[in-house]
Amino acid sequence: xxxxxxxxxxxxxxxxxxxxxxxxxxxxxxxxxxxxxxxxxxxxxxxxxxxxxxxxxxxxxxxxxxxxxxxxxxxxxxxxxxxxxxxxxxxxxxxxxxxxxxxxxxxxxxxxxxxxxxxxxxxxxxxxxxxxxxxxxxxxxxxxxxxxxxxxxxxxxxxxxxxxxxxxxxxxxxxxxxxxxxxxxxxxxxxxxxxxxxxxxxxxxxxxxxxxxxxxxxxxxxxxxxxxxxxxxxxxxxxxx
Numbered sequence: 001x002x003x004x005x006x007x008x009x010x011x012x013x014x015x016x017x018x019x020x021x022x023x024x025x026x027x028x029x030x031x032x033x034x035x036x037x038x039x040x041x042x043x044x045x046x047x048x049x050x051x052x053x054x055x056x057x058x059x060x061x062x063x064x065x066x067x068x069x070x071x072x073x074x075x076x077x078x079x080x081x082x083x084x085x086x087x088x089x090x091x092x093x094x095x096x097x098x099x100x101x102x103x104x105x106x107x108x109x110x111x112x113x114x115x116x117x118x119x120x121x122x123x124x125x126x127x128x129x130x131x132x133x134x135x136x137x138x139x140x141x142x143x144x145x146x147x148x149x150x151x152x153x154x155x156x157x158x159x160x161x162x163x164x165x166x167x168x169x170x171x172x173x174x175x176x177x178x179x180x181x182x183x184x185x186x187x188x189x190x191x192x193x194x195x196x197x198x199x200x201x202x203x204x205x206x207x208x209x210x211x212x213x214x215x216x217x218x219x220x221x222x223x224x225x226x227x228x229x230x231x232x233x234x235x236x237x238x239x240x241x
Contacts, residue, residue: 052180052232056187059084062099064171073100087130097215104222111174129159192236197221199229
């Protein structure tokens with residue numbers, strides 16, 4: 001056995017060391033308990049793909065330029081993403097990017113265009129509207145699990161709809177995208193977030209790297225694997241590749 005294979009050598013990769021010790025565990029004394037908590041940079045390349053296992057729904061809003069045309073899909077506008085978890089709706093981030101980029105994500109749903117009061121706090125307003133709808137807690141929970149539909153959202157957003165009064169209101173385009181996160185209750189906690197695309201069935205690249213620039217992550221996913229990839233999210237402080 002050379003130095004590179006020596007279990008005591010610092011040159012031996014940590015994840016391979018763990019595999020060797022796991023294989024030897026049946027012959028180890030029962031009193032011996034081995035625990036490893038590897039730094040994130042020492043995890044195998046796809047470690048994060050196996051830990052982001054909880055599905056969540058993100059509600060997105062995009063500004064609608066006046067005199068809209070086909071270029072609206074590729075024209076950068078303010079886009080805000082909210083964690084949709086009835087009866088709670090919580091803002092995650094706002095970024096300027098083309099809203100059409102989200103269409104590449106598997107499960108993307110277009111909810112339509114609505115007029116709402118300018119500068120309204122949508123997190124608070126939508127949460128209150130969900131409660132005002134009179135749904136039971138179990139109905140709200142089921143709606144969150146099944147994903148938001150056009151019909152279901154129209155019933156909530158009508159309380160914020162500007163109707164025929166255009167003054168003091170702005171048109172917003174609403175959509176949803178599913179994401180996978182590490183937490184069961186929240187997609188991410190407050191703070192900066194990072195994103196990663198994944199498409200295990202792709203004949204080409206199957207996943208990307210974690211990145212803070214959501215636009216770049218989505219564009220790279222479509223360029224590398226085509227449309228229909230999954231989107232992962234986690235807090236930036238959690239580290240990763």
